[in-house]
Amino acid sequence: MSGAWKAKRFWKEASVVPEAEGFGVRLDGREVKTPAKRALIMPTEAMAQVVAEEWDAQEEEIKPHLMPATKTANAAIDKVAIQHGEVADMLADYGDSDLLCYRAPQPDALIARQATLWDPMLDWAAEALEARLIPRVGVMHAPQDPTALEALRRRTHALSPFELAAFHDLVSLSGSLILGFATALNRASADEIWTLSRLDEIWQAEQWGADDQAEELAALKKESFLHASRMFTLCRAVDPLD
Structure with missing residues (x-):
């Protein structure tokens, strides 16, 4: 084995789109999901824009530690909303x-x-x-x-x-x-x-x-x-x- 598998960037553009319950982020039109496979929908356009900017800033290899806003949104949806x-x-x-x-x-x-x-x-x-x-x-x-x-x-x-x-x-x-x-x-x-x-x-x-x-x-x-x-x-x- 040459090393652990690492996620690679596959999209050209991250964009913010209005959704029924808020604002989501799309990667070349594909819906972004949380780790628990729920829709990544945020309550404000401003927050969604920050998350989209984090995805746009990723280079060849995806580095989650450089995406703190995405991490907060994931936690809100997958953990806090449930508990x-x-x-x-x-x-x-x-x-x-x-x-x-x-x-x-x-x-x-x-x-x-x-x-x-x-x-x-x-x-x-x-x-x-x-x-x-x-x-x-x-x-x-x-x-x-x-x-x-x-x-x-x-x-x-x-x-x-x-x-x-x-x-x-x-x-x-x-x-x-x-x-x-x-x-x-x-x-x-x-x-x-x-x-x-x-x-x-x-x-x-x-x-x-x-x-x-x-x-x-x-x-x-x-x-x-x-x-x-x-x-x-x-x-x-x-x-x-x-």
Whole structure:
């Protein structure tokens, strides 16, 4: 055997076409399917255009790792749409152990930085999401107000499969349901919110110096976080440019 079989480009042009339920991508007129053989139909023309551009950018050999928007769309159709309730519940559970609510007992400078940067996000959530989460000192779990958690759960379940697929990465990568919503609802830029999610790591690096391996991993996670933010915007029913 000379090596594993690799998919080759067989088309000349990728195009976006309107479908009954949204927008699809065609390769020289052929319908693109997900890995589970479902039609690759996206909710907005803007998202479908990004996916088509990924297919057009492929050269002789198809490289799926260079097609993140296609991967997100596949996940939304093949996984999230099938298990929407389970995925929504899993993400909503972050509210009861949200990153923003676990505060350092010391030193004073870190305590102050967490309060200065994280408290405004909790205040925003109390107003915009009708969910007041209370910070705690230390890492021991302390339950949040069930009313606040239920408000967050309802909002999470209300997301469409495509929104939820992107939202999954916003929450899991940041460790915060509140920061996930803040990104999705444009409370601040995705870059700014990612920095907020790494407050503790940044503090440690300032005290002891940066770890090259940890920084490389953080850079990869940031890239995925920014991609998820873009996908959430692109899949909204409203035009992201409005």
